[in-house]
Amino acid sequence: MFTVDLHAHTRFFHGFRGEPTPYDPVGARLLALWGRRSGLDGIALTNHDYYSPFDGATGEPQFIPGIEVTTTVGHLLVVGPDPPRRTVPGESTPEEVVSRAHGNGCAAIIAHPYRRSRVRESDADFDAVEINGKHPDNAERVRALSESLGIPVVGGSDAHYPFEVGRTVTRIEAAELTPETVVTAIREGAVSVDVRDSRVDELMRTGYGCVHRYL
Template identity: 60%
Template structure:
């Protein structure tokens, strides 16, 4: 069994949408350090509309390749051995993203359902639904959606700042930890979502809400 944060970012709130920035290597190193403190075995790097490999710098956590694609109906997480390296936001349909991901032996997850679009209504052949670490109170709705779609539930922190890493993660039933084994476990339903809900996590979510409020007041684009 392995604990995998299926959804995390190396860029602080994506100030430059769709393009790598100087924060990438720094963010990756800090994300790895925070994940180790949370005892996470692997983290999927799922930046918006691009994938760039980074070394975790230690045996744990392992970085899993991934990308968060902005489709015509919202976001889709592609995780696995060979995700796209670049996508143009708002140009690919959910069906196209899923088809290309499956051709590359990747899994496709609906992230943060009920936010940022209607991708959960697209009818595309997704592999799982995410319980997002920013919205644990939507757990019942997420599980109901998963039942309706006949899909397993995974979990990810959706960390944009490294200290958010590991607040939600997926327990993966696998004999070895590789991108391919994570994909296989998701597709087979050998996964279990976990969300940390202690006092520190509640304070973290409150801080996150304040940061987004401040960003909205500053006129910057949300990540």
Template identity: 60%
Template sequence: MFTVDLHTHTRFFHGVPALGRAFDPVGARLLARTARYRDLDAVVTTNHDYYREFDLGGESFAVLPGIEVTTTRGHALVVGPDPPARTPEGELTPTQVVELAHDRDCAAIIAHPFRNSTVREADADFDAVEVNGKGTDPAEWVEQLAEARDLPLVGGSDAHYPVEVGRAYTEIEADELTPESLTAAIRDGRVEPRVDRSPSQQLLRRAYKAIHGQKGWLEHPAPEPPGLGTPPGEDENAPPPREPEAGDARTDT
């Protein structure tokens, strides 16, 4: 059994690409050291729309390949032995991303399915659904989505800073830890998400929900089941009010 954080980022400086590229190797080392301190066996680097290999200078820790692809309908993770070096932001459909992942012997994962994303609604053959460490997705909705699509759940911290590594991760059932064995375990369902539910993390998750809610990136609870309603990020985030049907209980005031 191995423990792997499937969703991490190496750069702090997202608004300054040149500075971010220079910082990436430092970020990778900081991710690895923090993950090792938290008793993880590996992290997967999933930077937005690009992948690069990192040399940790002989440190005995696994940094596995991955990329977070900005599809036409939100984000998807591609993890495994041969992720693409770069993807065009917002141009590939979810189906094209899944096909790209499978052609490269990688696994395709629906990332943070209810945060600024309608990837979950696409008719694409994904391999897993993510339990995201930021906690902005209602847990029961994520579980229902995975059950409805008959997919396993995996965990990833979505760490953009090293201190965030390991707040969610995945237990991998495998004899060895390689990009190939990681892909196989995800596809076979030999995975289990784990989430840090300590008081400090609960407080951070409330803060993330408030921040992303102000940005209009979250779906609001509604009578309709997950997957219906106006996609988040548009002017109106809440689904339209449901018209009462015959037999609905009413309370007059």
């Protein structure tokens, strides 16, 4: 059993083009530091509309390749051995993103399905739906959605600051931790979700609720 955060960002700020910057390797190392403190075995690096392997940030936790794609109707996580290196925000439909993900041996996950997103309404062949670390109050709605779509539930912190990583994680049943085994576990439903529920986490979620309501 491995503990993996399937949704984390190396750049802890918004408002810049979706491409690597000199800060990204620093952000990756900070994620690894806090991930070790949180007892994580793996972290999926899912930056907005770009992926870079970030050489030099090695060891535990293991980095899993990924990207958070801005589709025409919301966000999709693509996680696995060969995610797209660059996507144009708002250009591709969920169906197109999922098809490309599957063609590259990756899993396609509906990210934060109830935050300014209509991805869940698509007929795409999704592999999972996410309980997001910023919105765990939506967990029951997400589980109901997973049942209606016939796909498993996974968890990710959606960390934009290092100390947030690991607040919602996916337990993965596998003999070893690789991008390929992560994809297989997701598709086979060999996953479960664990949400961290400290007082600090509750306060952060309240703050994020205000941010996403008005910005």
